[in-house]
Amino acid sequence: MSNALPDEHFFRRESGRLVATLTRLLGVDQLALAEDAVQETLAAAVEVWAFQGLPDNPSAWLMTSAKNRAFSLLRRERTARKFAPEIGRLADAEVEPASAESEPGLPKALEDDELRMMFSCCHPDITEDAQVALVLSLLGGFSAHEVASAFLVSDAAMEKRLARAKKVLSGSRTLFELGAGDFGARLSAVHRALYLLFNEGYHGASPDSVVRVDLCREALRLVSLLVEHVPAATPATHALAALMALHAARLPARMDEAGGLTELSRQDRSRWDTRLIGRGLELLETSARGEVVSEYHLEGAIAATHALAPSAEETPWGAIVELYDALLELRPSPVIALNRAVALAEHEGPERGLEALEALEEVEQLARYPFYPAALGELELRRGRTAVARKHFQDAHRLARNAAERRFLEQRLAAATTSSSSSARPPR
């Protein structure tokens, strides 16, 4: 009983792997059964391991036990039928865990199972929101309740969303074939889902900072699977991985234990994770070897520029504005335009930033986004118009989505009240 599990995410990770492998063995139409078998396997592991201690290879134990359990569930379900092809398929499947004994990394077969599941979750008939939820549920091993709380929707709504998505998935003939003709298109959808997943963790509304860090971590883990798998390791994949690593590097300085936010300009840069920054820069360099410049390249380059700047003041804001300009051409979005305006204000002064904010198109899409009025308030404050700034911060406060954002905006409101000249941007 002296040995220990690798980390506190072990069960979640294993759950994703087991579901992916069982689904490949049983057929995607048996997704629900695979999930049940995995659930039961993990529950059994809790009881047996509590009393008997951990087995030498917990992953292998789980895989063998999950296969046996799926086998017996299937037999129970199919007793009425004479012919049950799934049982044959499962019985014939070679027992993989043996290879896990010596391999320190992820055995290839398991990795492929997870990748296929990831691509399958990003089915074009499943909405983007539901794709992300499905990835979290099936690959990330998050319960419906945990996914619901990450997205700030009710458990019932999330269960419905997941059930609908799972129906589409189990209705598709097979798991996605990694060599399929529409691989490229599906890879783009996977990128998008992982990007949204990471953003939900980084900028999302969940008040629980632990949940949010878990989302970022899961996105990083899944994008690494893409990076390590040759056909999926495209320049855009590297750029996406770079962007995540560079943002994740700032997490320790950005979120405190209480879930409080510190915006980029005020972060203690010595708390940035230099290892992750190094990894991000490396990935970004690799991503530049292709022909294409994706939105992830541009966002990655913006993150890298921040990561390399010794301080907020010494940031090359002109270069950042240019990167935002290019990004807006590739992917017009009011949030990106907002960020560009804030960078422009740093570069050319608050008046130019305000002009850009006032010129924003599709501003109605930002109607519920607290950092739009917050940015207005910030720039007005820097112009010395404290009364106007206060009004904007009050508007922003009303839109705040959680306690951390409220606390952050209260601080800004207080700054406007004491007429401090310090600056703040949307926490990035």
Added chain:
Amino acid sequence: MSDFLYLYRLPADSPDMPDSPKRMQERLEMWRAWFKDLEARGQLKALGHPLETSGAVLKNGGRTVNDGPYAESKDIVLGYSIVQVRDLAEARTVASGCPVLRYGGMVEVRPIRQV
């Protein structure tokens, strides 16, 4: 020193395991820590076993057989251990640290009859 049987019980209508892998792992770690503590203090006479939540109950000289693990009460014995401590008071104090109490369960503490 006396021996005590700890019966870990859970109401039959409460879910015996959370549906979140993360919570399951937390539960496993609580149990591991609990047994490790007992062992470190020299109080764990027998680790015991976890029990399946299926089974049968025989009654009336064996003429009646109820499927399921319960005799009369509406709770399931999840497992048992044998603990060696000074007296019932200490056995109760020790049992109060049991993880099953943190998710709606009970510990039944029973002195083992000395011969």
